Amino acid sequence: MDIVQIYECLCDRTRLRILHLLAQGPLCVCHFQSVLREPQVKISKHLAYLRARGMVEVERRGTWMMYSLPAKTPPELSANLACLQDCVRDEPVFRGDLARLRKYAPTFDPCPCAKS
Amino acid sequence: MDIVQIYECLCDRTRLRILHLLAQGPLCVCHFQSVLREPQVKISKHLAYLRARGMVEVERRGTWMMYSLPAKTPPELSANLACLQDCVRDEPVFRGDLARLRKYAPTFDPCPCAKS
């Protein structure tokens, strides 16, 4: 995995928020919509961008698409993701995302993606 | 310092090489030219890009411009620079840069920038 490509993936705020959330565990597009409060097309396109570069993986579950960090995350990627977690710990946007993720978690459970 | 801007600065290979070298200490543009083997205008423009975003600092020494990492490096920046050092440790391009830096070091010494 090219280090420059990693940074290209990290240089958009929406993608940062996505990756930040994925560190907590797999999520569906509908989850991202609720938590990030961004339109579907935006999220979907950024996920496609990340997927094309191997930064996330997808698994279909019925109509839902389950996104997660790659099972075999290359070391450069995990190092940078760890760094990211650290850097945004105090940023309101990211804290808000985490808070909303936890707030919504009950309604995600049973998560539509997990019902197979 | 905005985290997204940091990543924007990191998502070009030339800039990565510049920052990687600066971790070793301050350098003049002429040094970068020798070590990176890239045209002057390219280096100069990337340095301007970094400077405009506060990722490097400049000090004039006669005709030479002395670039360095900012004296008060924000934590997000230093965290990412540390991560960068770690990630590129085994990449030939970056190893080559370091080797050339050290090989040229004797001719940099007395460094034109240091002669004031």
Add this chain to the structure above:
DNA sequence: CCGGAATATACTGCAAGAGGAATATGGCGG
């Protein structure tokens, strides 16, 4: 004051990327 060296700044062409609107796809329940 003049020429040259080191560095910076237009200017141009081009490609990539971001956002939004609309449309397409693919699976599921009835």
Add this chain to the structure above:
DNA sequence: CCGCCATATTCCTCTTGCAGTATATTCCGG
């Protein structure tokens, strides 16, 4: 088989960024 839901893709526009060529600036030595 139909319609709906979740998601993806296409099309368009706008902006940013990179590279190169040429030109400007700034300082120095004589």
